[in-house]
Amino acid sequence: AGTSGNIEKHDALCILPLNIVNEKIYIFVWFWLLFLGALSFLILIYRVVIVFSPYVRALVLRMRYRRVKRECIDMVIGKSYVGDWFLIYLLGQNIDSVIFKDVLHELAKKLGYRSRDIGET
Structure with missing residues (x-):
């Protein structure tokens, strides 16, 4: 109802x-x-x-920025922390690849890598 x-x-x-x-x-x-x-x-x-894993961080940089020499990336990643890697990764996304290569080579030199080991190309 x-x-x-x-x-x-x-x-x-x-x-x-x-x-x-x-x-x-x-x-x-x-x-x-x-x-x-x-x-x-x-x-x-x-x-x-x-x-x-620093190895994987270096691998990510190597795969993304092929113009930068392997020794240079290994040197920079070997002497940096994950925050430094993230800053370098963001820097690489926001500047030209040729300029980024020069920046990374200069950073490797400042960290103690000799220029003949990295190469000037």
């Missing part, structure tokens, strides 16, 4: 199409969040490896 004492009729069939649409949206959002969670986990692993 309804509020006025009369029998109320509810048709449940009109709600079913909306439930089907909601189900499809829910499945899409669930898989999307699963994908984003997996991607976030991989990025977290990458960041942890970068923080704890």
Whole structure:
């Protein structure tokens, strides 16, 4: 009985199409969040490896800046911390590659590397 004492009729069939649409949206959002969670986990692993491994930091710089000599990158990374690496990485993203090569060579010289070991090219 309804509020006025009369029998109320509810048709449940009109709600079913909306439930089907909601189900499809829910499945899409669930898989999307699963994908984003997996991607976030991989990025977290990458960041942890970068923080704890000087070899990987040097490898990232070598792969991104191929114009800079390997010995120069190894020298700079060997005498720097992760914060220094991050600053060098950001610097390389924001200046021209030729200028970055010169900057890194000068930094290696200041850290004690001889210019004939690095080379002037």
